[in-house]
Amino acid sequence: MKSFKFIFFLLFCIFFNLNNVFGENAKVDEISKNLRCLICQGQSVYDSQSEFALSVKTLILIKLESGSSEKDIYDFLKSKYGDWIVYEPEFNNYTLILWILPLFLFIFGGFLIARKVIINKR
Amino acid sequence: MLNLIGNYSLVFALITSLILAVVSFINFKSNKSLDFNIFGAVVLQFTLICVSFFTLIFAFIYSDFNNAAVYYNSHTSKPLFYKISGTWGNHEGSLLLWVLVLSLFTLIFLFKSKKLFNSFRILTIFFQQIITSGFLFFILLLSNPFQLILPTPNEGLGLNPILQDPALAIHPPILYLGYVGSSIIFSSSLAALTCKYVNKDWAAEIKKWSLISWIFLTIGIMLGSIWAYYELGWGGFWFWDPVENVSLMPWFCLTALLHCSSVLEKRATLQSWTIILALCTFILSMSGTFLVRSGILNSVHTFANDPERGVFVLIFLTFLVLISLFLYFKFNNFESKPKSFFLSRETAIIMNNWFMMYFLAVVLVGTVYPIFLEVFTAAKISVGPPYFNQLIIPFLIPFLVLMALGTKLDWIKTKKFKLNLNRIAILILSILISFFIVRNLNTKVLFLSVLISASLYLLLISIIDLKNQKFKWSQRISHLAFSILVISIILNSIFSEEFSVNMKVGQEKIISNSTINFEKISKQEVDNYTSIKAEIEIKQNENKLIFYPELRLYKTPETITSEADIKTNLFNDNLLVVNYLKGSDYLNIRYQKKPFMFLIWFSAVMLGLGGILGLRDKLK
Structure with missing residues (x-):
């Protein structure tokens, strides 16, 4: 029921603000570039003109005008739609390996090379 | 019949x-x-x-x-x-x-x-x-x-x-030529392992095949990204989309293999490593087909979804991997390697491989990790451009510098590594130019100036090396092409400008220093679609550009596509695309200024040309 109200509210916003809301706010663009459009295939909210994307853009604008910070907006959207919506995976237990593994492999590779070069020197 | x-x-x-x-x-x-x-x-x-x-x-x-x-x-x-x-x-x-x-x-x-x-x-x-x-x-x-x-x-x-679309019509065959070319590399590595034929002759043979694959893969990736640039209407050319990543992975592996097989050819060392790279290239190409075709990846490119197919390819892939592992561990006993010294061409190539493998690891982990996470924990995360940019771009700096210095080294042992005054002068020059480029920016100035200095340094060194008879033409051309590619991409991402606005026919709007005039709209029936062409004028100071972006309404299947109007010149692309807004008579107008796009495509073609020159040398 809550989400129903939320969607209704957003649709309301769209119909009344459609023409003067978008495109003129650089901050909205910046944030919406880091968000996935959930109903599109492989498009960001910024790139999409779908109803979902438009409503999220409106939401960002309203949040910004009411003084929310960038982080607040991301957190709000994450709590609403899950981590799937943001393109930058946050660093936590789930994503530890994601962030560390490539760096570990780099160091490991460096170690192998160093060992080879040192052995060859002897 | x-x-x-x-x-x-x-x-x-x-x-x-x-x-x-x-x-x-x-x-x-x-x-x-x-x-x-x-x-x-x-x-x-x-x-x-x-x-x-x-x-x-x-x-x-x-x-x-x-x-x-x-x-x-x-x-x-x-x-x-x-x-x-x-x-x-x-x-x-x-x-x-x-x-x-x-x-x-x-x-x-x-x-x-x-x-x-x-x-x-x-x-x-x-x-x-x-x-x-x-x-x-x-x-x-x-x-x-x-x-x-x-x-x-x-x-x-x-x-x-x-x-x-013409680019997409030829994109799959070319990409496939690249993917499938690596099958010969795979088969011949297994064959060479089994009959103890991992030697200079074999290295020369797979070098040909890796060049063929590499040329097609490079051009194939470029065509796909040109298509994305003008057809998908986002004005970007690389999205770190899983399907793009999947074609990039064998490319990194092949690039490493190309360099590594020269070491095997010239110095009869690094046998195991060459074999591993050769096997991985094809396995990655195969997994690419598997990931794309099974519909596991959530992306624009996945048009075919069918789990049975996925299972088949997965079993087949596992089978190939197991054969490879079995043969590798059974026959992997190579003669002891000849000596090489720290300051040598071999080391430089190993460094190249090290970085290539790191880039490969980032792309592989970033693409595959979300799938595994979802399977095991049901948590759904997106790994998008911020992840790849953060892990790859900082490592470009040492990579570019090493690439500039590495080609100066000789095989086996570099006698004296002269601190050439010229080279220092070039370094200083590139640092100065990069400060000049970034001075008006207000974010990450230090990082960007170091990054630009490194890529400029490589660019200048590669230009000077064009005259150096010591190197083969293939190397000179492809290294120069790579340096142009890197610097164009960096400058493009820093200096792109854009805005988007919703307008009706006849409206005029002013955004920062541009005046946008939505002049007219016209409708026309073409072959199998209805074309809606808009005429939009953008005035910036003295400059006036008129764009004719198009919307195409297809009937079978019912789809709307938007065709960007792009004005290209050597240093700058001006791109304008319109999008249909459901249930209103407004159109979304998106204008972008993208510097150096032409150079990006040009350098990718040049990279392919470098490969062709290399292949010509090998076939002589």
Whole structure:
């Protein structure tokens, strides 16, 4: 029921603000570039003109005008739609390996090379 | 009738393939020579697959809706060119193309390898046949392009309009030539391992094949990204989309292999590593096909979703990996390596491989991790551009500097590494220029200036090296191309400007320093779609540009695509794209200024040219 109200509210916003809301706010663009459009295939909210994307853009604008910070907006959207919506995976237990593994492999590779070069020197 | 011919030539091709596998294995065991039978069978197999492929093309040209693949992907009103390209624009047809290329490469290998060791050739054919029969089984059982529909429908469903584009029509075949080229590298590595043939001759042989794959892969990736740039209407050319990543992974691996096989060729060392890279390249190409075709990836490119197919490819892939691992551990005992010194060309190439493997690891982990996470914990995360940029861009700095310095080293041992005054002067010059470039920016100035300095340094060194007779032309051209590519991408991402605005016909708006005038709109019926063309004028200071972006309304299937209007010159692209806003008479207008786009495409072509020059040297 809550989400129903939320969607209704957003649709309301769209119909009344459609023409003067978008495109003129650089901050909205910046944030919406880091968000996935959930109903599109492989498009960001910024790139999409779908109803979902438009409503999220409106939401960002309203949040910004009411003084929310960038982080607040991301957190709000994450709590609403899950981590799937943001393109930058946050660093936590789930994503530890994601962030560390490539760096570990780099160091490991460096170690192998160093060992080879040192052995060859002897 | 056509369908029957196509279907049965595939069945016979499969039988030939199985027989060939058995015969070549027996010949290998009994040390017999590569006889005429094997030759004949390979030619026959290629002919059969060719027949099958051309029947499918004919079915598309004559819109034979009796055929399911044609029915689902074609339409009588489609232009001839797209009817033909529709053949491989779908899952079934694209796999048939895979196999066609596979058998073509087997044939070429057979004809071009006459000077090589006999049992090595026979074994390579054997492994090629295992791959070919796997694919033929897959096609015949799970994605047969010759399935019938009864009663015959009168009209087809049409090809997804965003795929009706010249760049995308030739993108899959070229990419596949790259992917499948690596099958020869794979088979010949397994063969060379088994019959202890990992030596200079073999290195020279796989270098040819890796060059061929690499050229097609480079051009294929570029075509895909050109298509994304003007057709998807986002004005970007690389999105770190899983399907793009999947084509980039074998590219990193091949690039590493290209450099590494020179070491094996010149110095007879690094055998195991070369083998590992050679095997990984094909495994990555195969996994690419698996990930894309099984629909596991959530992305714009996934048009075919079918879990059964995924399971088949997964089993086949596991099988190939297990064979590779088994043979690798069984036969991996190479003679001790000759000495090399720290300051040598070998070390520089190892460094190149080190970074290539790191980039590969980032892309691989970033692409595959979300899938595993979802399977094991049900948590769904997105790994997008911020992740890749953060992990890759900082590592570019040492990579670019090493690339600039590495080519200066000699094989075995560099006597004296002279601190050349010229080189220091170039370094200082690039630092100065980069400060000049970034001075007006207000974010991350230090990081960007170091990054730009490094890429400028490589660029200047590569330009100077153009005159250096010590290097081959292929190296000079491709290194220069790579440096232009890197610096254009960096400058492009820093200096791109854009805005988007919603407007009606006749409106005028002012955004920062530009005046936008939505002049007119016109409607026109073309072939198989309705075209809506807008005329939009953008004035910036003295400059005036008039754009004619287009919306295309397709009827079968019902889709709207937007065609950007792009004004290109050497240093700057001006791009304008309109999008339809549902339920209003407003259009979303998006204007972008993208510097150095031309140079990005130009350098990618030049990179391919470098590969072609290298191939010419090898074939002489």
